[in-house]
Amino acid sequence: MTELSYLLYLLAFIIGSVLGLLISYKKHGEAFIINKIDIVSLIIAIIGWILLFNYALLPFISSYILIAIALFLIALVFGMRPGYGRKETFLGIIISAIIWIISYILF
Amino acid sequence: MNLMANIIINVVIAFLVGSLLLGFHRKVMARIQLRPGPPIIQHFLHSLKFFFKETSFPKTAAMPFYVAIACMYCAIWITAVIVGPISYGSLLLIFAIYAVYKIVEHNAGSSSGSPYGKMSCVRAVFSAAAEIPLFAVLVIIFFQTGTMNLGEIVAYQSANGPLIFSIPLAALMFFILLVSKSPYSPFSITKGKDIISGYETEHFGVLRGYMMLSESISWYILLWVFLTVFIGPLSLLGYLIGMVVITALIAIINTITPILNPNHSVMSQVSIAIIGIGGSLLIMLIV
Numbered sequence: 001m002t003e004l005s006y007l008l009y010l011l012a013f014i015i016g017s018v019l020g021l022l023i024s025y026k027k028h029g030e031a032f033i034i035n036k037i038d039i040v041s042l043i044i045a046i047i048g049w050i051l052l053f054n055y056a057l058l059p060f061i062s063s064y065i066l067i068a069i070a071l072f073l074i075a076l077v078f079g080m081r082p083g084y085g086r087k088e089t090f091l092g093i094i095i096s097a098i099i100w101i102i103s104y105i106l107f
Numbered sequence: 108m109n110l111m112a113n114i115i116i117n118v119v120i121a122f123l124v125g126s127l128l129l130g131f132h133r134k135v136m137a138r139i140q141l142r143p144g145p146p147i148i149q150h151f152l153h154s155l156k157f158f159f160k161e162t163s164f165p166k167t168a169a170m171p172f173y174v175a176i177a178c179m180y181c182a183i184w185i186t187a188v189i190v191g192p193i194s195y196g197s198l199l200l201i202f203a204i205y206a207v208y209k210i211v212e213h214n215a216g217s218s219s220g221s222p223y224g225k226m227s228c229v230r231a232v233f234s235a236a237a238e239i240p241l242f243a244v245l246v247i248i249f250f251q252t253g254t255m256n257l258g259e260i261v262a263y264q265s266a267n268g269p270l271i272f273s274i275p276l277a278a279l280m281f282f283i284l285l286v287s288k289s290p291y292s293p294f295s296i297t298k299g300k301d302i303i304s305g306y307e308t309e310h311f312g313v314l315r316g317y318m319m320l321s322e323s324i325s326w327y328i329l330l331w332v333f334l335t336v337f338i339g340p341l342s343l344l345g346y347l348i349g350m351v352v353i354t355a356l357i358a359i360i361n362t363i364t365p366i367l368n369p370n371h372s373v374m375s376q377v378s379i380a381i382i383g384i385g386g387s388l389l390i391m392l393i394v
Contacts (some may be wrong), residue, residue, distance in 0.1 A: 003117060014148060
């Protein structure tokens with residue numbers, strides 16, 4: 001069962017990465033320029049990282065499903081065209097880590 | 108779980124994790140060289156791509172040997188998954204698989220009839236002479252733990268602590284073996300860019316796909332064996348973190364080290380093997 005859940009996570013991550021790569025190439029056909037933060041990618045990254053670190057806060061949904069969704073969302077941004085999605089991922093990690101620390105202290 | 112399902116799941120995990128790690132390896136190398144580098148799923152996409160490409164056969168190829176060798180390459184590493192993560196079998200079998208892998212590397216080069224393949228085939232014999240002594244690390248593990256069984260080695264470590272602390276030189280030898288097997292390694296003389304892609308130069312289409320699939324599985328298995336034998340009982344997440352750390356470390360080594368010429372590569376590996384075996388035995392006698 002453990003192996004099966006890891007396979008699910010891996011597939012979610014890879015499918016997310018492939019989609020992220022395709023979407024970002026469609027969106028950014030131009031030569032790479034130092035880009036501003038993309039709000040949509042930032043929101044996706046934040047939701048993904050929050051779900052990954054804090055899936056225990058939603059006990060009514062199976063943790064396997066939550067982690068798989070989290071990895072899919074993370075990979076959508078993380079797997080973008082090289083150069084894009086880095087800042088969003090970094091911000092997502094920081095915000096979710098802060099939420100995890102706060103929830104750890106409160107509960 | 109059904110054994111067959113267990114094998115399939117573990118082989119797919121080995122392939123996916125192995126290809127992501129090799130992609131990560133390229134990414135780390137690129138970042139050190141101040142390039143953006145490809146996405147980490149690049150190696151995975153590259154492997155899949157070959158399964159949909161047209162397969163052509165060189166006129167000089169020794170058929171059906173040329174085809175069989177790619178299948179054999181795949182089969183031996185699938186066997187390694189069964190012996191390793193699934194059944195926690197004997198380390199001797201892993202050693203045998205590695206020895207057969209060196210023969211496959213040799214024959215893949217010679218079967219194509221390409222001069223680059225042949226050069227790689229000669230170098231595979233050289234490197235086998237150097238890498239097999241590195242695998243002699245098994246003797247030291249046996250002297251220390253009194254067993255060759257992976258399950259019993261893990262049990263020994265949970266009782267006495269990780270072997271990396273008691274026989275560090277043996278761990279270093281195995282680490283050098285991992286470096287030798289990694290892409291763009293200073294010791295990867297069989298796939299040096301001076302001979303194009305070495306033994307893989309003349310394998311196209313689905314055959315190349317099988318070879319890349321096997322490469323990913325082999326990378327996963329070698330890292331798995333290192334972590335199991337020297338770090339001890341780990342959860343799947345522990346394995347994943349360990350594999351990422353070792354891959355990053357090896358990528359850094361490979362970026363800052365040029366490829367050695369075959370003589371230097373072999374002599375370096377043999378020297379490390381002699382120091383490793385001699386030093387470990389000396390430490391065991393003293394302590």
